[in-house]
Amino acid sequence: MGVERILSLDESVEEIIPGLMVSLAEIGLSVKRSFDLQSACAPHNSSCPHHGTVSCSCQLIVLMVYDWEGKQFGLIAHGSDGRSDLSICLEDQDSGKLFIDAILYAAALARASRT
Secondary structure (H helix, E strand, O other), X not given: OEEEEEEEEOOOHXXXXXXXXXXXXXXXXXXXXXXXXXXXXXXXXXXXXOOOOOOOOOEEEEEEEEOOOOOEEEEEEEEEOOEEEEEEEEOOHHHHHHHHHHHHHHHHHHHHHHO
């Protein structure tokens, strides 16, 4: 299992995730939001260990994505200050190219729908 960064965007995680989830579903993939850093840290109101700010503006969201055969991958969106990186975590490296292509296509669809 490995993690590979596949895309960097000049948009916040909050801007890209909703459209990306819709676009992935539209191309036949099942998507479940499994982790949200801001939601997990909200009760703690802690400072940011990366930026030293009083409140953390970083965001990390993990989506679990499943294809029609039940194969899965994790899609990790991490960002701050209006920039985001999308990474993929695969259990099955053989499916990697297909999943990466699906993510890039879905990201393009999501971006087009926002413009």
